Amino acid sequence: MTAARGRTGRPPLTEERKAEIRLEIARAAVDLFVTQGVAATTGEQIGQAVGVSARTVWRYFPSKEACVRPLFTAGIGMIAARLREWATGQSLEDIFAPELTADLGVVAGPERGAVGALVRLTRTEPDLRAVWLQTYDEAEPVFARALAERAGLPADDVRPAIQAAMFNAALRAAVEHYAWRTADAEPDRATAEAELTATLRSALAVVAAGLG
Template sequence: MTASRGRTGRPPLTEERKAEIRLEIARAAVELFVEQGVAATTGEQIGQAVGVSARTVWRYFPSKESCVRPLFTAGIDVIAAFLRDWRTGQPLEEAFDQALTDELRLTPGPGYTTVGALIRLTWTEPGLRAVWLQSYDEAEPAFARALAERAGLPADDLRPAIQAAVLNAALRAAVEHYARRTADTDQAPATAEAELAATMRSALAVAAQGLA
């Protein structure tokens, strides 16, 4: 009787490790895009920066532009969670104070000045722009569900959908405003973080006037 052979080779990656690899690829892609441009960056270069093959890069992402997607979508769950916990009568920007801090620190790697440069690239690179806008398309229904849950409304109610659209637009406008303002400046990391957070709080204060 022949003994059955066990599985050989490397054990399968956990979902946590896969997420880590996606972030590593995203950070490397951002640095290369900002340093040398999107057109000049190859999958091989992104992989080399992380220590993986180009084949591995394409296993996780369909295109080099989509490699930055994890950095664009990292804060969706954080913001949705704070929307659900937002207390009646509490200023929105106050409720989001810790949420914004958490979001800004979710994906350490490229500095905030580098992220600002990446946002500016989305204005001239159609592939990156598509990924940037898609991340907000994904965020809006998540925010709407959180607001509906907070208010005890059906998930398909129009009111939280409109509120989520207002909030989503405010957050995007804030980040793009920050990117424009810092285009010609060389900020220290702490200064960049503080300015981005302040800009987002200001946008939330304006948006809250229509969300009360």
């Protein structure tokens, strides 16, 4: 008899490490898209910026535009949790204070400084815009379930679905409004954060009456 041969090679990646790699790829893609454009960016370049092969990039994402998706989706779960915990009599704006841009600015972490430039690219890059809009399509039912739980309504009730659609549209409109308005000159990060915060506050104030 011979002893069973031990398993060789690298241990499998944990889900946490896979998520970290996706985020690293997303950050690299954002930097390249903003600095040199989507058309000029290749999967090889994105991989090189992270220290992985293009094959690894395609293992995680079906296209170069899809690489930014983790940044667009990062806040969905947190926003839903805030909506679920929204107390009666509390303003919609207050549940996301004080880090309003971190909570609602869509692009996560230090990449928020490039939010205007990245969102502006969705205006001229159809595949990138498809990823942007898909993010909101996926977020809306998550927000609807959170609002239904908050109100003690069935998950299939139309009222939280409509409320979620209003809230979701307000977020997208606010971020796009900010991006289009700063198209001529991207402000410094502190100014950008302040302007985006002000725009998001205005959007929440407008939609709050409808959400009740």
